[in-house]
Amino acid sequence: DSPARPNDIAVQIGEGCKSAVVLWTKPQGGFHGGYFTDEGLTYKVIRFPDSVVVGQELTETSFTDKSINSLGRYYYKVYACNPYGETGAYTKESYVLGSAVNVPLLEEFNNEDEYFGRWTTVDGNDDNYSWVYSSPYGSYQFGDELPSAEYIINPGVANSGKDADEWIVTPPINFEKSKTYVVKLKMRAISDEKIVVTLGSNNTIDKQQAVDTIVVTSKGEEELPIPMSEYEVKLPANTDGVNCVGVHLISQYPQSNVSHLQIGMISIEEGNTIGITEICNDQTIAFCGRSIDLGVDKAEASLYSLAGCKVAESKGRKISLEAIPSGIYILKVKRGGKLSTTKIHVKGA
Numbered sequence: 001d002s003p004a005r006p007n008d009i010a011v012q013i014g015e016g017c018k019s020a021v022v023l024w025t026k027p028q029g030g031f032h033g034g035y036f037t038d039e040g041l042t043y044k045v046i047r048f049p050d051s052v053v054v055g056q057e058l059t060e061t062s063f064t065d066k067s068i069n070s071l072g073r074y075y076y077k078v079y080a081c082n083p084y085g086e087t088g089a090y091t092k093e094s095y096v097l098g099s100a101v102n103v104p105l106l107e108e109f110n111n112e113d114e115y116f117g118r119w120t121t122v123d124g125n126d127d128n129y130s131w132v133y134s135s136p137y138g139s140y141q142f143g144d145e146l147p148s149a150e151y152i153i154n155p156g157v158a159n160s161g162k163d164a165d166e167w168i169v170t171p172p173i174n175f176e177k178s179k180t181y182v183v184k185l186k187m188r189a190i191s192d193e194k195i196v197v198t199l200g201s202n203n204t205i206d207k208q209q210a211v212d213t214i215v216v217t218s219k220g221e222e223e224l225p226i227p228m229s230e231y232e233v234k235l236p237a238n239t240d241g242v243n244c245v246g247v248h249l250i251s252q253y254p255q256s257n258v259s260h261l262q263i264g265m266i267s268i269e270e271g272n273t274i275g276i277t278e279i280c281n282d283q284t285i286a287f288c289g290r291s292i293d294l295g296v297d298k299a300e301a302s303l304y305s306l307a308g309c310k311v312a313e314s315k316g317r318k319i320s321l322e323a324i325p326s327g328i329y330i331l332k333v334k335r336g337g338k339l340s341t342t343k344i345h346v347k348g349a
Contacts, residue, residue: 001030002085003041006061006078009091013202014064016242017097017172020074023062024089027080031087044079044086071098071171073117096120096203100172100242103181105268107170109134109147120203121149124165124248131166141190141260143224148262151193151249155257166249169203173268177240180271185247186228189216189261191254197233198246208246211235216261228264232325234271292319292331292344300334321346 004027012021030036045055055063079088123130193216200207212233301314
């Protein structure tokens with residue numbers, strides 16, 4: 001008889017997503033229930049969707065595919081073969097593999113085929129409830145329908161009730177040790193959500209290591225449409241070679257049974273020069289790196305976003321902006337009963 005299908009087909013992704021090890025176990029009988037032995041048993045491996053025979057007449061139950069050039073999403077079919085026929089089985093999942101892309105990398109979720117072809121999403125808690133792509137429900141919560149990756153919990157939608165453990169991982173990216181890099185995300189939510197930015201040698205979650213945590217704050221009762229807010233995380237110094245960046249949602253399950261998070265942009269860019277630039281000059285204020293020196297101990301100061309939200313205030317004579325994303329802000333300073341207003345540009349992270 002011809003062999004039964006190979007069993008337990010799995011894929012291990014290599015460093016930098018440049019290779020893939022396909023593994024399986026040998027068939028235990030004949031495909032039709034007939035007489036079968038290991039004599040003459042070999043294997044053939046075909047990669048899809050490009051339909052390339054990457055290995056044939058194999059006698060071992062594993063094969064390393066090192067012929068992946070074009071970045072894309074791939075899957076494999078393994079055939080067990082003998083003189084009486086061949087029988088194949090597919091991998092259960094597909095995998096993003098191939099040559100790394102260069103910085104800057106920008107994903108704005110406006111091309112579904114490109115997103116699914118290069119980015120990896122993982123349901124980390126295996127509850128079959130994870131990211132959705134640009135649902136029609138954004139207009140109800142946020143007042144518009146911006147393209148995005150979304151995580152939605154709603155009493156009308158069945159889910160496991162587990163805390164979130166959901167991943168979005170970039171394609172492989174080329175980094176240079178001599179440069180600094182920043183991850184930027186545009187997000188909005190109807191309740192506070194916790195995101196961990198990670199870095200790893202490929203796009204599997206077991207290779208990812210935490211870099212920093214972002215809390216996406218609820219927009220409360222703002223008028224619709226609610227804009228996306230930008231958040232930044234600086235990658236570790238001396239990041240080098242091919243790596244992947246992960247966005248890991250770890251929010252606890254909401255007691256209200258309702259939450260809605262949208263990610264409208266993920267970008268990886270070279271870091272800007274760290275510091276602050278005055279747009280409107282005020283000679284009494286000094287800027288040093290990511291802090292503001294008000295010049296006198298008794299000054300009162302607050303920093304506001306252009307939307308009017310207070311994002312920082314003075315403690316003594318200084319304001320630290322370490323946790324403030326880059327952007328344009330309004331600085332209001334009160335000295336001796338007089339109020340001055342300065343527009344500043346916070347750069348870097």
